[in-house]
Amino acid sequence: MLNSRRQLLQAGAGLLLVGPVAHPLQALAQTPVCDDSPTPRQIEGPFYTPQTPKRSDLTSGLSGQVLVLEGRVLNTQCQPIANAIVDLWGCDAQGNYDNKGFKLRGHQFTDSQGRFRFQTIKPGAYGNSSFRRTPHLHVKVQGQGTPLLTTQLYFPDEPLNQQDGFYNPALLVQIGESKAQTVLASFDFVLPARSEG
Template sequence: MRHDHDAGGGHTSSRRTFIRASSMGMTAAALAAAGAASAAAHPTTAVQQARAQGRPLAVTPACDGHETPAATEGPLFKPESPERGNVVTPGISGVRLDLSGVVYDTACAPVTGALIEFWQCDQNGDYDTSGFALRGHQYTDNRGAFRLQTIIPRDYWGRWGNRAPHIHTQVQAPGGPVLITQLYFPDGTQAYGRNFAALNAQDRLRNSACTITLSAPQDGRYTGAFDFVIKTTV
């Protein structure tokens, strides 16, 4: 069953105990950022360019200090998702994606223990509203890194028109404000026989600054990179 996916709803701080200021009992994800080499990708930050070119990264690379652009949360966020880095559950097929990156503050320092929530639709353009397929949260490790194993989502038709494939995220430093945004895919992405360039062009909610850097597909799988820059104080 398809759902009317998008609405202009904003974040309500009380709907999830989302600000975990003390982070007691928090288990940091011991996951490292994976490299991404691409000829067809479109890097948007210096660190993504380094990954795409296969160059080593400094612990704190140069950055412009601008926060990752925010976006609407939409109506389908679910609180209390499982803590996990792999959100592909039984019954989910689709083009696999291994996404990694680093969360930085506006001074370009990695943020340890940042909480990242991911949720998205499946290969048919449907969100799981009864369970937690393709939903999960994790914490950045001591280098500010995260890794997500998922699939490339399908486009779908909602109240905002035809939505390009995207992944919803909420990112938060311990005790800091929540950044709500959506991640998109390069025009040359190949999945489900869809024209990503056309889908991206007609999606009026899409922000090209939030485009994932993708490697060329290998064995039908993609490797991607995206780095977040967030504020750490309210």
């Protein structure tokens, strides 16, 4: 029985010698799997408010489908970036931004594993017949030594995605288990080093 990582590595190394079909080391990878291309940038839009509260629950007592957004901030080597700021803002379920206060706005810092987790309200679509935005979230992300990333996140299977000129499938969240009025979404941000940005 293999009872240590060293033994597993030794076994894997042996198997790798017998032919190209055995790849046991892949299952032992400690580095999280990520797409190492930096997350695409998008415009800030007109509704950013600086100096948001530091908090994870942005729901602000508003009605709508609760959206839990979690993920990590990584560098282009797929390593976690701790203490990166993640500043999230969005409109409510009816497509309205709170431009006087901080409803549905807030920031937090990633933990030692680069993780963040917000609870907010799933945004609605907004605009008119000539300029319609599909549901999206706005976000600014920055780690120490990285350029500031300003971008937006989108949701799969939204009917308006293809009609929104800003929509980018590289910015789709992954939808996880959803219960009743709560939907779980995840997204990993990949930040370049300052010299790469």
